[in-house]
Amino acid sequence: MYTPQQFNSMVLELNASDDRGIGIVRGQILSFASTRTIFKAGPKLIILDEADAMTNDAQNALRRIIEKYTENVRFCIICNYLGKIIPALQSRCTRFRFAPLNKGQIVPRLTDIAAAEGVKISEDGVTALLTLSGGDMRKVLNTLQSTWLAYRDVTEDNVYTCVGHPLRSDINAILNWLLNENDFATCFKNIQDVKLAKGLALSDILTETHTILHRMKLPPQVLTSLLIKMADSEARLASGCSDRVELAALIAAFSLARDQISLDKDV
Known part of the structure; x- marks a missing residue:
């Protein structure tokens, strides 16, 4: 068992999102790794949280420190996005993936x-x-x-x-207008009024509507076409297109879907 003093002298914990430059690696981390301790019970431990925020230069410098002090220092590198950790650093680590909590x-x-x-x-x-x-x-x-x-x-x-997230009741009302309101102008006005009154973003409406659509029993070809059009609208929104234009496109997509369902029933 280590005393608190022993533990503090053998463990270094850093939040790499705050201290992410090469200066920290060459300074604080290198100094800790290269300094010997009077306690010989085990290796030192360096914990780097949010390591995916570190610059590439800092990660390359860290790789060389890991190689040099591998006998007496162990590194625990924690990240959210593995793709932001350079391959040379990944190859020197054993990877553990932690799933979201249930x-x-x-x-x-x-x-x-x-x-x-x-x-x-x-x-x-x-x-x-x-x-x-x-x-x-x-x-x-x-x-x-x-x-x-x-x-x-x-x-x-x-x-x-x-958190500024659309209420379930608002999304249900919007989806009801999209699926059942035949007059384009009325549907547009109703949804626009809810957006302005509740401060909703069209991208959030698309996301929540997408989730509900997957639970609805729609013909596969209609659902596929509708989801593709919604994905295109979301991409255009992300690139800076007008909310009003994309709302009109969303209403038109649902109108075409209703027409397709009616044709399938007639056939």
């Missing part, structure tokens, strides 16, 4: 924290937190804290409103 892992911890902090959270609020987090426990807790500070009540609507 509901059974998140909910017990979330319940304990809410009880300890006296936070009132509803069942649909928990579901909303899980949906938005994508298995990221840190995002769950940050969203929980933000929602509680803003509303003092963690419900589904409050969670979505706090």
Whole structure:
């Protein structure tokens, strides 16, 4: 067992997103790796979090340090995007991939924290937190804290409103207009009014609509054509195209889909 003093002298932890330049590698990391300790019980440990934020020059310098001090130093390199770590550094490491947490892992911890902090959270609020987090426990807790500070009540609507995410009721209303409203001008006005009133981005509407469409029983050829048109709209939005133009294109795509379904039924 190490004492706290021994542990501190043998472990160096850095957040590479803050300290990501070659100067840190050649200075603090090299100094720690090259300095001997009076404790001979085991190797030193260097932990680099968010290492994918390091520059290529810094990563190349780190590679040489790993080679030189491999006998008495172990490196733990943590990253979100493996593709941003240079191949020469990857080849010197054993890779471990950690999947997003599942509901059974998140909910017990979330319940304990809410009880300890006296936070009132509803069942649909928990579901909303899980949906938005994508298995990221840190995002769950940050969203929980933000929602509680803003509303003092963690419900589904409050969670979505706090992070600026479209409400499920708004998406259902928009999808209902797209699927059932025959008048183009009325459909455009209704969706545009909701967008302006709720501060919704068309890209978010496309994402949520895409998720719901996959659960609907549409003819395969109609669904495929619709998804391709939605993907094209999202690409044009990302390149700077007007929201109003792409909203009109979205309505037209759904109108064509309805016509295709009607033709298939007649045949």
